[in-house]
Each structure stands twice: as structure tokens, then as C-alpha cells.
Amino acid sequence: xxxxxxxxxxxxxxxxxxxxxxxxxxxxxxxxxxxxxxxxxxxxxxxxxxxxxxxxxxxxxxxxxxxxxxxxxxxxxxxxxxxxxxxxxxxxxxxxxxxxxxxxxxxxxxxxxxxxxxxxxxxxxxxxxxxxxxxxxxxxxxxxxxxxxxxxxxxxxxxxxxxxxxxxxxxxxxxxxxxxxxxxxxxxxxxxxxxxxxxxxxxxxxxxxxxxxxxxxxxxxxxxxxxxxxxxxxxxxxxxxxxxxxxxxxxxxxxxxxxxxxxxxxxxxxxxxxxxxxxxxxxxxxxxxxxxxxxxxxxxxxxxxxxxxxxxxxxxxxxxxxxxxxxxxxxxxxxxxxxxxxxxxxxxxxxxxxxxxxxxxxxxxxxxxxxxxxxxxxxxxxxxxxx
Amino acid sequence: xxxxxxxxxxxxxxxxxxxxxxxxxxxxxxxxxxxxxxxxxxxxxxxxxxxxxxxxxxxxxxxxxxxxxxxxxxxxxxxxxxxxxxxxxxxxxxxxxxxxxxxxxxxxxxxxxxxxxxxxxxxxxxxxxxxxxxxxxxxxxxxxxxxxxxxxxxxxxxxx
Numbered sequence: 001x002x003x004x005x006x007x008x009x010x011x012x013x014x015x016x017x018x019x020x021x022x023x024x025x026x027x028x029x030x031x032x033x034x035x036x037x038x039x040x041x042x043x044x045x046x047x048x049x050x051x052x053x054x055x056x057x058x059x060x061x062x063x064x065x066x067x068x069x070x071x072x073x074x075x076x077x078x079x080x081x082x083x084x085x086x087x088x089x090x091x092x093x094x095x096x097x098x099x100x101x102x103x104x105x106x107x108x109x110x111x112x113x114x115x116x117x118x119x120x121x122x123x124x125x126x127x128x129x130x131x132x133x134x135x136x137x138x139x140x141x142x143x144x145x146x147x148x149x150x151x152x153x154x155x156x157x158x159x160x161x162x163x164x165x166x167x168x169x170x171x172x173x174x175x176x177x178x179x180x181x182x183x184x185x186x187x188x189x190x191x192x193x194x195x196x197x198x199x200x201x202x203x204x205x206x207x208x209x210x211x212x213x214x215x216x217x218x219x220x221x222x223x224x225x226x227x228x229x230x231x232x233x234x235x236x237x238x239x240x241x242x243x244x245x246x247x248x249x250x251x252x253x254x255x256x257x258x259x260x261x262x263x264x265x266x267x268x269x270x271x272x273x274x275x276x277x278x279x280x281x282x283x284x285x286x287x288x289x290x291x292x293x294x295x296x297x298x299x300x301x302x303x304x305x306x307x308x309x310x311x312x313x314x315x316x317x318x319x320x321x322x323x324x325x326x327x328x329x330x331x332x333x334x335x336x337x338x339x340x341x342x343x344x345x346x347x348x349x350x351x352x353x354x355x356x357x358x359x360x361x362x363x364x365x366x367x368x369x370x371x372x373x374x375x376x377x378x379x380x381x382x383x384x385x386x387x
Numbered sequence: 388x389x390x391x392x393x394x395x396x397x398x399x400x401x402x403x404x405x406x407x408x409x410x411x412x413x414x415x416x417x418x419x420x421x422x423x424x425x426x427x428x429x430x431x432x433x434x435x436x437x438x439x440x441x442x443x444x445x446x447x448x449x450x451x452x453x454x455x456x457x458x459x460x461x462x463x464x465x466x467x468x469x470x471x472x473x474x475x476x477x478x479x480x481x482x483x484x485x486x487x488x489x490x491x492x493x494x495x496x497x498x499x500x501x502x503x504x505x506x507x508x509x510x511x512x513x514x515x516x517x518x519x520x521x522x523x524x525x526x527x528x529x530x531x532x533x534x535x536x537x538x539x540x541x542x543x544x545x546x547x
Contacts, residue, residue: 020395059400117397122475129408132440134501134537136486137470145488145499149466152521198512200486201469245446249465249488249497250438 001269002100004387006226006233008219009038010345015214015333016183023058023114027070027215031110034217040229042072045219046104049079049094051087051111052337056123058114071110084127085285085372086241087111088216088340089379093239095220096381105222112215113335120211120336128374133248137200140208140288144200146253146375147290151202153254154305161290162202164308166193168289168324169206169331171317176328178358183212183333193289202290206331209287214335216342223387234348234383237365238269241379248375258378259298259371266367266380267300276301276315279382280363281323281350283343285370287330296324299369299380326350326358340370344381351385413443416455421539424529428494430454436495459492460527461546466497467504467519469512483509489525489543505542518545 011033018026035041048071055061064071064080071078079098083090088111095107121138128134137144151161170190176182188206196205226233240262245251263275272278284299286292293307301322302310310316316324325331327346330339347366349355355363364385371378410418413429417440420427428437429452431445438445442452467487473479485504488497504519506528525543533539 019397056402059402119475125475131408131410131537132414132500136484136501136503137468137472138474140472141468141470141486144468145466145486148468148521149488152466198469198471201471201512203468247438247440247446247496248499249490250446253466 001239003102004223005096005099005220005236006223006230007236007344007348007383008221008226008230008233009034009040010219010348011035011037011217012181012342012345013215014181015212015335017116018114018213019116023060023063023117024067024070026114026213027067027110027112030112030215030217031070031072031108034108034219038219038229040106040219045072045076045106045108047077047079047098047107048073049081049091049098049107049109051080051082051091052113053082053084053087054123054126056118056126057120058117072108082337083372083377083379085287085336086340086370086377086379087337087372088343089241089368089370089381090340092218092220092341092344092381093241093379096236096239099220099222105225107220108217109220109341110215110217111338111341113337114213115211115335116213133374140200140203142248142375143288143291144203147202147288147294149252150254150294153252156305156308158202160308160312161293162194163190164293164311165202165207165289166190167311167317168286168292169193172286172289172325172329172331173206174318175326175358176332179327179332182328183214184210184328185332203288207289209330209334210332212333212335214333214338214342216338216345218341218345218348232352232385234351234385235387237382237384238266238272239381240265240269241377244376246374246376253375254294255304256294256298256378258376259295260300262378262380263299266382270382270384272382275299275367276322278365279322279367280365281326281347281360282367283327283329283346283369284324285330285340285343286325287334289331292324295369299367323360326355326360340379343368343370344383347381347383351383411443413441417441418535422533422535424533426458426460426491426527428456428458430456437493438496439491439494439498440500458494462489462491462494462525464488464519464521464523464525465490466521469515485509485515485519487543501537501540503542504545506544
């Protein structure tokens with residue numbers, strides 16, 4: 001993969017409804033924290049990468065122009081990378097490639113969303129052309145269709161899938177309670193989740209992520225710089241990214257090749273042969289609880305069709321073999337463009353022992369993941385405490 | 388800085404842009420077929436797959452798909468979902484709806500364009516869960532007046 005790369009600092013805003021700040025102020029909140037965390041100044045940075053959802057989300061095209069000052073990009077090269085929900089992974093990968101190649105030593109990565117300023121669902125409907133793949137039900141229906149396809153393909157009992165999805169939601173919301181920056185911080189029971197109003201069946205209210213405002217900044221550095229600047233860097237052990245065809249019916253979404261192939265590539269690079277055993281924590285992108293079940297399988301964390309059994313026996317719960325989304329995950333906080341980068345930042349916090357109340361004790365190897373597009377993209381970044 | 392008394396406020400803004408998107412020859416012909424109650428796919432002469440909606444080129448082989456095939460109007464539900472919330476452009480009188488991906492007989496992909504299951508009281512959720520299943524058979528029901536767009540198929544009816 002080229003030169004070794006490390007995360008030397010992260011910063012996140014308080015996520016939620018942030019009408020109190022203008023959009024550049026919100027971006028600055030995360031950027032400032034990342035610089036403070038890394039203990040460097042903007043003049044140490046060689047370049048900046050930024051990403052978000054499409055312009056309609058907040059009504060400003062090329063919003064990285066609007067944020068030029070908040071991104072501290074004056075006098076520096078600036079890349080914009082976006083792949084919808086997986087944007088956060090894509091911006092991280094852009095920086096990793098940049099540093100690994102030797103063309104830069106320190107790169108600032110920023111991603112953000114301020115969904116309350118516009119209409120998130122209206123924006124997401126413009127991701128598909130309007131005459132062939134006309135969606136009914138916006139983003140929730142796309143991923144509900146995917147979940148149902150998965151349930152149908154493996155003949156998974158509806159009640160069993162419901163129970164497992166409820167556990168995923170309860171665990172994530174418990175994580176949110178331990179994460180002071182999370183948007184949704186509420187105690188739920190399995191019954192609260194399984195009896196909640198239907199949004200897009202089988203998906204109910206607490207199976208769905210919220211609409212959030214928030215930003216995340218992560219600073220990547222070369223081995224030489226990281227060792228000089230940072231006492232405890234989080235090392236990039238492996239990355240993987242895969243795209244798929246546009247038309248949703250063209251390939252299986254139950255056995256999702258882009259998740260499978262992206263994670264295989266990342267595991268190979270990281271030298272991981274048994275991810276369930278070797279990983280200590282996973283920040284799986286889970287805007288929908290049912291979708292997380294499918295991800296657990298496609299990320300190779302349990303056998304195909306058996307995610308509900310593994311979830312029900314507690315494998316991915318707090319204290320289980322591989323705790324997932326101790327931060328509360330996307331179910332508790334979804335500033336979409338930033339959500340994939342928050343997964344990277346959370347993985348870095350975990351392997352450097354800085355995750356506070358939601359720290360997984362002794363975590364040394366963490367997976368972060370995000371998906372995006374018309375069920376088209378999956379990106380993985382694995383971070384570790386050792387080079 | 389002295390403490391600020393006023394609450395930070397917002398400013399209203401709206402952008403509206405009309406578009407005219409070219410369908411190109413393949414999708415023009417595909418929707419012309421709808422006017423005559425025909426569902427047309429195209430076949431890739433390299434991998435042999437028939438795809439609906441018709442494609443100008445094979446997404447996998449990158450070869451032109453110039454052979455037209457009229458396909459069946461019956462198929463099998465690959466997946467479905469019951470949409471029961473309102474969002475941008477959707478008012479309470481427009482829900483619930485049942486979205487689905489359908490694999491038409493003789494077609495090598497699922498079709499997920501404006502495919503709604505209907506023809507019975509879908510407000511009755513119990514009835515929905517009884518009738519609508521992955522693997523259930525469905526048949527296209529056309530609108531009387533067709534205009535050559537996705538709305539021409541009114542809904543997909545469950546074949547009992």
C-alpha cells in the first residue's frame with residue numbers, strides 16, 4: 001500500500017440539531033478539535049480533503065468553497081471526494097493514498113452535513129435519475145428492500161430477524177447514551193423498537209437513523225511525522241473500497257459483493273484471516289438496524305444467513321466477542337457525509353484508548369465501514385494500535 | 388465578548404431548476420413499448436443476458452445491446468417493502484404504498500422501476516403480510532391511457 005500512514009488526531013462536533021451555528025462555524029468546531037488533538041497547527045498540513053452529500057442537501061454548491069477558511073485550506077491543495085453515504089470512507093482513503101504515495105506528509109480530512117438546513121429525503125431522491133429507477137419511499141425503502149431481499153434469500157424467519165434487529169437498535173442506543181457527542185441519546189427496550197410505528201416495513205421508527213447536523217475532522221500523517229508528533233497514533237492497517245452497477249436489480253443485494261470484496265481487500269492488507277476473532281471492535285455503518293445484520297455477514301464476521309443467531313446470542317453486543325458500534329453508530333447520529341468518517345475517527349479513538357465512556361477495554365484492532373450510492377459502494381478502513 | 392442576547396436566526400432560501408433529460412434511443416424505444424402494453428428488454432450478445440429496463444450497453448461486457456426482446460408481463464417478487472411515512476412530495480393521502488423488485492420471467496435481472504404492488508386493500512396491513520411474499524407471482528396491470536413513461540404500469544397484481 002506504499003508508506004505507512006497513521007491517524008494523529010480527530011475532532012467531532014456535538015452532533016444533533018445545530019441551528020445555533022452557521023455551516024462554516026460547525027465545520028470549524030470539528031477542525032479546531034482535530035488540530036488540538038494532534039497538537040499541530042494548520043501550517044504543518046500539506047493538503048486538505050473534504051466531502052459531503054450533494055449540494056442540494058444544504059443549498060450551496062461546492063460547499064468546500066464556502067468552508068475554505070474553516071478548512072484552513074488557504075495556500076494549500078484541496079481535494080473534494082464524494083460517494084454518497086460512503087463519502088466519509090472515501091475522503092479518508094483519498095488522504096491515505098496521498099500520504100502513502102509520498103506526495104504529502106500530513107493531510108487534513110473533513111466531512112460534514114447540516115441536514116436540518118434543507119430536506120435530506122428530497123436531496124436523496126435526486127441521486128437516482130427520475131425516469132427509470134423512480135423510488136417510492138426515498139432512502140428508507142431502498143434499504144428496507146435490501147433487508148427483505150436478504151431475509152427472503154436465506155429464508156430467515158421474520159420474528160427472528162425482528163428480534164435481532166431490535167437487539168442491534170437497543171445496543172446502538174445504549175452506545176449513544178455513553179457517547180456525549182451522539183445525536184440521539186435515549187434508553188430503549190426491545191419492545192420499544194419492535195412495536196414502534198412502521199416507516200417502511202419491516203423497518204420501524206427506531207430501526208432508522210436520525211437526520212443530523214455534524215462534522216468530523218481526521219488528520220493523517222506519514223510514519224516519520226506520526227512518530228515525531230504523536231505519542232499514540234492509530235495506524236492504518238488496511239483499506240478496501242468497491243463500486244457496483246447502477247441498476248438496483250442487476251445484482252444481489254442480499255449477498256452484497258461490494259461489501260464482501262472491499263472487506264476482503266482490507267483484511268488481506270491488514271493480514272487478518274479471522275476477522276471475528278482478530279478484531280476487537282467494529283464501527284459498522286448502520287443507518288438501518290436490519291441492514292447491519294446483512295453487513296455482519298458480508299463483512300465476514302459471521303456465516304451467511306446466520307447474523308440473527310449471532311446477534312441474538314450477543315456476539316456483537318457490549319461485552320460480546322466483537323462489540324459493534326459502541327459509539328451508538330449511525331442509528332444514533334447520521335450527518336451523512338460525515339458519518340463514514342465518524343466511523344474512522346471512532347475506530348482511531350478505540351485503538352488509542354481515547355473513547356471515554358464507550359471505550360472497548362484494551363481494543364487494539366478496529367474496523368470502520370460505510371456504504372453509499374444507489375446501494376453501490378462500500379468502503380472499509382482498519383486501524384490498529386501497532387504499526 | 389459580551390454575552391449575546393439575540394437567538395441565532397435563520398434565513399429562507401429556495402432553489403428550483405427545471406431540467407430536460409435526454410432518454411436516448413434505447414429508453415425512448417423502451418417507453419414507446421409501454422404505449423402498446425409491451426415490456427421490452429435488450430439482450431447482450433456476449434453474455435446472453437436479457438435486461439429490463441432495456442439498456443443501450445451491457446453494464447458488465449460494455450458491448451452494445453442492440454437485440455430487442457419482448458419479455459413476459461408476469462414475474463416473481465424478489466423483495467418488497469411497505470411504505471408508510473410521508474416525505475418530500477408525498478402527502479398522507481398517497482400512502483401506504485408497496486414497493487417491490489420483480490424478476491420478470493425470462494429476464495436476467497430484477498426490475499425495480501416504479502414497481503408497486505396493488506389491486507387490493509393495501510391499507511389492511513394484515514392482508515398485505517398474507518398476500519405479499521418474496522417469491523409470490525405478480526402480473527402487470529396497465530393504465531387505460533398510456534403516455535410512454537413509468538406510470539403506464541398502474542400496479543402489479545398478485546396472482547393467487
